[in-house]
Amino acid sequence: MSDSFGDWPLQRLMTEVVGSGPKSADDMTAAQATEAFERILADEPDPTTLGAFWLANRWKKNNPEELGAFLDVMRRDSVKTGVPECDPVDCGANYDGKSRSALLGVASGVVAAAAGTPVVVHSGDHVPSGMGVAYKHVLDELGVTTDLGPSESADMVDSTGFGFYYQPRFNPGVHGLFGRRERMGVRTFVNTVETLANPANADVHLGSFYHLAFATKVTDTFRASEETDVDRVLMFQGMEGYDDVRPGSTVVAEWNDGDDDLDDFTIETEEYGMDFDSEALEVADVAADSADITRDVLAGDRTDAFADAVALNAALRIYARQDADSIDDGLDMARDAIASGDAEQVLADLVTF
Incomplete structure (x- = not known):
């Protein structure tokens, strides 16, 4: 487990939260979803685990709390804005x-x-x-x-x-x-x-x-x-x-x-x-x-x-x-x-x- 993140590597999230199937899987908390996408953007997960995680989330379907957390990580860690004077x-x-x-x-x-x-x-x-x-x-x-x-x-x-x-x-x-x-x-x-x-x-x-x-x-x-x-x-x-x-x-x-x-x-x-x-x-x-x-x-x-x-x-x-x-x-x-x-x-x- 990497010291630069928290306690929820993708493999653990698969085992304990999202990976049990579309009917029995649980939703992640905002904190768990945040850590998951931080790890993904940092290229930390094993490719096999990443693919499984993406597929598990596709099957269970993400809720707005999870999507909001993913969006926040993307905006903080990846998006570079360019703000025009007008409001488009x-x-x-x-x-x-x-x-x-x-x-x-x-x-x-x-x-x-x-x-x-x-x-x-x-x-x-x-x-x-x-x-x-x-x-x-x-x-x-x-x-x-x-x-x-x-x-x-x-x-x-x-x-x-x-x-x-x-x-x-x-x-x-x-x-x-x-x-x-x-x-x-x-x-x-x-x-x-x-x-x-x-x-x-x-x-x-x-x-x-x-x-x-x-x-x-x-x-x-x-x-x-x-x-x-x-x-x-x-x-x-x-x-x-x-x-x-x-x-x-x-x-x-x-x-x-x-x-x-x-x-x-x-x-x-x-x-x-x-x-x-x-x-x-x-x-x-x-x-x-x-x-x-x-x-x-x-x-x-x-x-x-x-x-x-x-x-x-x-x-x-x-x-x-x-x-x-x-x-x-x-x-x-x-x-x-x-x-x-x-x-x-x-x-x-x-x-x-």
């Missing part, structure tokens, strides 16, 4: 990305920025287990510099209204786990907490979920965390787990600091111009096609399903920061930003940054 919306999409449908978050974030809502996005590079296309890859296709340190990312936000933070630069400890995560073959709790890294210290978090229970878990995780201070969360059912709203009947969850519970409501996307099904947003080459769609939509050269989806996703970002009183008002602002040419100019500014 933090878009925490799943880092393992998309594989079938267009990634619209770049276009949507640029449109929101042009409408007056600064937006921050962050990702790694083909992160396990999905190894899909994320924000970085679309930005690379657009010619935007992505290998930025946190302070450079903050400058990008203040200069253009839109900023990208690259995980290897702002979260090197978690990036250092890449090889171990790749060998796991399945998602771990790291996939959840890395999306909550909030490298710009934003007050507003925007994310997505498959099931509403996950949105509740995220807001409870923020409440359990001592190292994050998020005032507002907006989440919705996203395509492929990403932060592109799913067409059709879609649940939106909204939480403000001080609320006991989150509020949820259902929107029919056809009422906001998205009158099509998910297949309409599928593409052959996610990175390259998403970049082409982004250019065309921002230039006003497309008025199809992709343009409608970009406008609504931008509206949700505007509404998340409460720069519009309703999603309808945000939609008007988004469409005006495209029609005026302001959105295309933000993209041009990003390319030359």
Whole structure:
């Protein structure tokens, strides 16, 4: 047992707490979860024990107290923030990305920025287990510099209204786990907490979920965390787990600091111009096609399903920061930003940054 940690190496946690199976395992205390992730980031556990620990936590499912502890360790021991002067919306999409449908978050974030809502996005590079296309890859296709340190990312936000933070630069400890995560073959709790890294210290978090229970878990995780201070969360059912709203009947969850519970409501996307099904947003080459769609939509050269989806996703970002009183008002602002040419100019500014 290493003297630099406490009394709970991962092997003991497996034996006495989390490793007995999905029905009989116990949850860790915050102190135990804290020590576990400190050891992991320090590369202390044996690789076999680490893999078993990750899998045991996947089977038993982590509660907000554990996730809050993991988040706090990551923020203290790994995350290097770059705080812009503006207060952007933090878009925490799943880092393992998309594989079938267009990634619209770049276009949507640029449109929101042009409408007056600064937006921050962050990702790694083909992160396990999905190894899909994320924000970085679309930005690379657009010619935007992505290998930025946190302070450079903050400058990008203040200069253009839109900023990208690259995980290897702002979260090197978690990036250092890449090889171990790749060998796991399945998602771990790291996939959840890395999306909550909030490298710009934003007050507003925007994310997505498959099931509403996950949105509740995220807001409870923020409440359990001592190292994050998020005032507002907006989440919705996203395509492929990403932060592109799913067409059709879609649940939106909204939480403000001080609320006991989150509020949820259902929107029919056809009422906001998205009158099509998910297949309409599928593409052959996610990175390259998403970049082409982004250019065309921002230039006003497309008025199809992709343009409608970009406008609504931008509206949700505007509404998340409460720069519009309703999603309808945000939609008007988004469409005006495209029609005026302001959105295309933000993209041009990003390319030359």
